[in-house]
Amino acid sequence: MIQAILLSILVVAICTAIHYGTLKTVSDAIARGGNTKRGRHLALTVGAVTTAHVIEALVYTAIFLWAARGLGIGELNVPGPETKDVGIMDYFYFSLVNFTTLGRGDLNPDGHLRFITGIEAFHGFLMITASGSFMLQVMGGKVPLTESG
Structure with missing residues (x-):
């Protein structure tokens, strides 16, 4: 369990x-761009935030793979009587679904991977909420994360 806790701390810090x-x-770019380009600012924000979330899900994917295949502290399974190999793309899909708190249930973690899964869902919720707050400020013509914002 200590490995899962340490991996969770690591991945939360990185993401x-x-x-x-x-x-x-993005905030610095908006500050340099002036207040007349709100549409561009919003497009930049949406693109950057989406990219950041995908990269963060990839980081969680790497941690899941390391935990399962490297450390052997859990694995990802397809529910049901049939056994199916779970590949890297399945881990990435699982991470995206979990990060967004969608939680489809078509892949199930076991062992200590369940702990990391819970941390990812909670952390993903926090990051998506932060992104939403940031985006609302940009839509309102503000420059978040600046003294004038």
Whole structure:
């Protein structure tokens, strides 16, 4: 269990840094662009936030793979009587579904992977909420993460 906790701390730190870096970069670009380009600012924000979320899900995918295949502390399974090999794309799909808190249930973690799964859903919810708040500020003509924002 200690491995799952340490991996969770690591992945939360990495993804939070990625997210903050992305939002800060977008904020700085908006500040340089002036207030007359709201449509461009929103497009930049949507593109950057979407890219950041996909990258964050990829980081979680790498952690899931390392935990399952490297450390052997759990695995990802297809429910039902049939056994099916779960590949890297399945791990990525699982991570995206979990990060967005959709939780379809067509792939199930077991072992200590369940703990990391819970952390990803909670962390994904926080990151998506932060992104939404940031985007609303941009839509309102503000420059988030700045002193004038």
